[in-house]
Amino acid sequence: MKNQKLLSNSEIASFCSQTSMILNAGITPSEGMNILLSDTKDPKGREIIEKALTACRQGESFSKALAATGVFPGYVLHLAELGEESGNLDNVMKSLSVYYEREDTIAENIRGAVRYPLVMIGMMLLVIFILLTRVLPIFNQVFLQLGSEMTGISATLLSLGTSLNRYSLTFLIVLLAGVCLYLLASKTKMGKQLSRKFLSVFPPTRKFYEKVAAGRFASGLAMTLSSGLDTYNSLDMVSALVENRTMEEKIAVCKKRLKDGDNLSEALVKSSIFSNLYSRMVAVGFKAGSIDTVMGKISENYEKETDKKLQSMISVLEPTLVIILSFIVGLILLSVILPLMGIMSTIG
Secondary structure, three states: OOOOOOOOHHHHHHHHHHHHHHHHOOOOHHHHHHHHHHHOOOHHHHHHHHHHHHHHHOOOOHHHHHHHHOOOOHHHHHHHHHHHHHOOHHHHHHHHHHHHHHHHHHHHHHHHHHHHHHHHHHHHHHHHHHHHHHHHHHHHHHHHHOOOOOOHHHHHHHHHHHHHHHOHHHHHHHHHHHHHHHHHHHHOHHHHHHHHHHHHHOHHHHHHHHHHHHHHHHHHHHHHHHOOOOHHHHHHHHHHHHOOHHHHHHHHHHHHHHHOOOOHHHHHHHOOOOOHHHHHHHHHHHHHOOHHHHHHHHHHHHHHHHHHHHHHHHHHHHHHHHHHHHHHHHHHHHHHHHHHHHHHHHHO
16 A cells, blocks of 8 residues: 555544543444544545455454554554553553644644744844845945945945845845755655754753653653553653653663563652652552553643643743844844944034
């Protein structure tokens, strides 16, 4: 079958949510897919559901029907299969819906946080470009008419503006390349992976992405454990979801601790995946037999923390960019206005 693009987080969350409600009502997967097909207007969505419906009618299990569509990640397929084996498919689909809704929220928050600074930086560059290439030459003509010329910083800026004008096509190509690079990094799977790897090691954003990874780990582990998957296999699956090298290394340490005889609570504490507070919560949850519930709570707390961190970064970045823009514009204008005022006062 021809390879297809995987569904987005929001699309997976919507599908899993609807499927969970259908299964919880006692409707079979085949009948459920038929119901979804009748309610779906989007051609792409209809094609996906038709493939799943066809597989179900041919006697395939629901997990294999999803696999036949080619648009669901292995994580969804594996847990769906686990849900069928344990007779807990409706709860598994509900857990998947919650997980992917949270993933979509995190991704959208990150995109929103990045989008505004990029727009601000673009506006800054545009304003500076106009000042250097359009405004300064006008001031230069005024100086020449008064029998003088620009010197010092103003002359350097004028020379820079002249160069920008001369090589404007080159700078336009560079700008378009930058836009294409941004789209590549934000829209393609490989671009997103490279962006995450860079931001995960970039000092200003490293801590933030470690929190995101910890939240994904807690959310994924809560779902796999509540779905009936054993601890070691749960860690294997979650390791593929965190998309953070540091967290992957910590999970590897946690798995080693489990092999050495530690229980899950002890292994999580010794691998330093969570802070001391969350580690104590895990220990209490393990003793009470509700570790999946504790993991879900920890995941929610991490989501709140990352959201606050994003808002904090934006609140600092916004005035910083405004100050930088104001300083640069002020420096450019003062470099020509002050000498011009001196000349005018001499003439007067």
